[in-house]
Amino acid sequence: MAKTPVMNADFARWYVDAFMDDGQTRAQRWKGVVDTAATANFHTVEVLVRYAFATAAPVDGWKNEKLAETHQAVLATISGNGSPMVPAASRRELQVLSAAVLVRLFSSMPDAAIVVLNASFEGKRKYDLPMDLPGLAKIALVEFARKKHERPDTKAFEIVAPKLEFEVSPEAMASMTSAQWTSELDRLRDAARMATREIVDGQNRVAKLLARRISLGEEELQMLWWLIGGQSNVADAPFDEIAASLKPLVLGEELGQLTQVSPGPASMKALLSRAGIGGETLKISDAVNAADVDWIRGVTTSDRVSPVTTPLHFALEKKLEIGSNDAWLPVWASMTGLPIDTSIPAIKLAELFYREYLFLHVNG
Incomplete structure (x- = not known):
């Protein structure tokens, strides 16, 4: 069995700040964080981010069998003492420990940073943690993009x-x-x-x-x-003729389809901006309602669409299921925990949809 590495100074501080404990329990939890990170996959980060943001969505994913299995595995490992943690009695500790595992994964797993930024939804989803989790994720993603596109010696x-x-x-x-x-x-x-x-x-x-x-x-x-041509395959129109409310989702997806290695190029935002997506504020409801039903059906085929890590794809999925321009929105707001009137800059919306596409379809 591999030896547990020396406790990270940040984790030591976070745990003491949250639980006033610097003894054996903290050492066990550190082992749990290391062991959980060592076997993490995209199902694991889905569970972790749900705990870290204390979301309205159940951690075991309703009737999602794979997510339920992963949840039980996380509970068994993250304690670090061989005994599964009990969510009802340890919700706050699981929140902090899950965030710590995600931070540890930021050095090796692009999906971990991606899901944190997706779940944060440009700061619209609030959280109570001893660290700036989205800020650390953003730094990690920039570094991933730099390293993965670096020319080898x-x-x-x-x-x-x-x-x-x-x-x-x-x-x-x-x-x-x-x-x-x-x-x-x-x-x-x-x-x-x-x-x-x-x-x-x-x-x-x-x-x-x-x-x-x-x-x-x-x-x-x-x-x-794609950028030089300035022509959208989805909309079958030049970039500048696509409706402003539709452009962030359509071009975000098209850029995602062209991405071979996650998390994509560091110039991703510049590419979307150059394609004509600006900083004007756009309501999520307007962007989703502008989408064509056939296109929605095509982009929501993944069985990993989630109200937490892919809230925009989840909105499209609800729109498709319910079939109304109004009825899907309260359902989406209730299941994501995001405000019903959520709006963000169009360029940020495109970035979010692009990252969601990477998490669902592009291997890191």
Whole structure:
């Protein structure tokens, strides 16, 4: 079993600030945070963010079997002492610990930062935590974008010739029996096999680097042509002819479709701005009601659409289910915990929809 790393100073401070405990319990909880982060996937971050933001949506996802299973796994691991935590008695502690796991994941998992920013909904969803969780997520996402689009050093593509560790002296060869020859040949075979494995591993590493670089190059090229062309495939119209209320969702999705590697380029906001999306305030209800039913049906096919981590896709899903321009809104507000009259700048709306698309469809 891997040794638990030294407790992070930020976690130590957060736990003491929240629970006035710097003893054994804190040490156990730190182990729980580390262990939970070590096995996290997109189901895990969905559970964690629901706890961290104390959302109206149930943590076990209503009748979502996979989310319910993940919830139980998180409860069993995050305590750090082998005994599952009981939500009814530990809701506040689970909130802080879940946020701490998410922060730990910010260094390795783009989806963790994405779901936090999606759930925050540009500050519309309030939370009570000892850290600025959305602020830390934003910093992490910028760093992810920088690193993932960074050109690798040419030395990363070099494969060093392995050394074959085998030698038999002439004196030994002169007096070797057939059994000894067999033993030495076996040793030569094993050494050759190890050297070959090193070469193959090196070639696979280089191939993976090249494939990633090609994907990023293709992503950049397609985004550039999309922007230069200025034509929306969804709306079948030039960017400047798309209705202002529809543009953030449509162009956010189209840019998401062109993204090969999450969290996308650091220039994402600039691309959306250049495509003609401005800072004017737009109501969520107006953006959703402007969308065509057939398009909505196409963008809400994922079984991971969530009122917490993908609230805009969830709004579209409710609109499709209920079929009215008015009746879906109270349902959406109740299930997301967001104000019924929520409005944000159009460019922010496009960013949110883009990030939601990445979480649902693009591998990090």
